[in-house]
Amino acid sequence: MAPRFSRPRLIDANDKQYRAFLAQIMLTKENQRAIRPPRARDLFGGEAEEALRGWLAQHYTLSERRIVEYLEHRGRQAIKKYRELDAVVLPDPKTVHVFEIKASQKAVSLRRAVQQLRDTQTILRMLFARVYTTILLVDTGIPQTKEEAEQQLAERLADLAARGITPDRPLDPPPTLDEVLADLPQVRRVASVEEIEPDPQIVSLLRFGVDDIIALAGAENLHLDWDEEEELAEEGDEGEAEAESYAYSTGGDEEDDEDNPFAAALKRALQESSGSKDS
Numbered sequence: 001m002a003p004r005f006s007r008p009r010l011i012d013a014n015d016k017q018y019r020a021f022l023a024q025i026m027l028t029k030e031n032q033r034a035i036r037p038p039r040a041r042d043l044f045g046g047e048a049e050e051a052l053r054g055w056l057a058q059h060y061t062l063s064e065r066r067i068v069e070y071l072e073h074r075g076r077q078a079i080k081k082y083r084e085l086d087a088v089v090l091p092d093p094k095t096v097h098v099f100e101i102k103a104s105q106k107a108v109s110l111r112r113a114v115q116q117l118r119d120t121q122t123i124l125r126m127l128f129a130r131v132y133t134t135i136l137l138v139d140t141g142i143p144q145t146k147e148e149a150e151q152q153l154a155e156r157l158a159d160l161a162a163r164g165i166t167p168d169r170p171l172d173p174p175p176t177l178d179e180v181l182a183d184l185p186q187v188r189r190v191a192s193v194e195e196i197e198p199d200p201q202i203v204s205l206l207r208f209g210v211d212d213i214i215a216l217a218g219a220e221n222l223h224l225d226w227d228e229e230e231e232l233a234e235e236g237d238e239g240e241a242e243a244e245s246y247a248y249s250t251g252g253d254e255e256d257d258e259d260n261p262f263a264a265a266l267k268r269a270l271q272e273s274s275g276s277k278d279s
Helices: 016-027 040-057 109-124 146-162 177-182 210-217 228-236 261-278
Strands: 005-011 067-074 077-084 087-092 095-104 130-139 187-189 203-209
Touching: 005 109, 016 067, 016 077, 040 087, 040 095, 040 130, 040 210, 067 109, 095 109, 109 130, 109 177, 109 203, 130 210, 203 210
Parallel strands: 095 130, 130 203, 187 203
Antiparallel strands: 005 067, 067 077, 087 095
């Protein structure tokens, strides 16, 4: 079987080819579609990512080279793509450690995070002999027990009933973190960066709560006013990855396209705009 990826480069945001590609994408007519404004939960995801990058910088020397350029092969076509990595450490010329930061209230988001890291690992193995991966999970409401999952389902059904909404199919309780991890044997939970094992076959998982992010960034610097309207809208976003591929994304619960440089640029622009309005 022919390789899926080829010709990777690990670059920073000032790379001339990358900036030219961004400019071209932003001028393409098909990308000039209506963009929904970011929700508070979206903004919190970006803020949590920045806070955890700062936290990581206390433990590692982070590299500015956290954009991967590569070719993805589809049949006879080879498409140049870029994916922005959340944090990168280069301990030596033959080793890279990639961190994926995921803010989510759904345990199933870990499955996508693991797949993203596996694809990234496949690409970077063409450049580095050792590729280590770690997920920093910001838990914004994942049920920890079956009782909590049942309670979340009951609250959701009650809220839908109050709005006069009848589900078109029976709803199941959301899976707990342990239930999802049971299907991901390559993921190993750790309590600190010191416990991360240098093993390319393992995806280390560090869990943070909302209180941890507040302690790092300060509540005044975070969008914490999530409401039920947002959470219902978020449920409706599932399965619309392709349609929303140019929308603002934070690496949270949505099926965002991390390969889309327009989305990444738009994310930064919206964050800056929001910051200027709040100041």
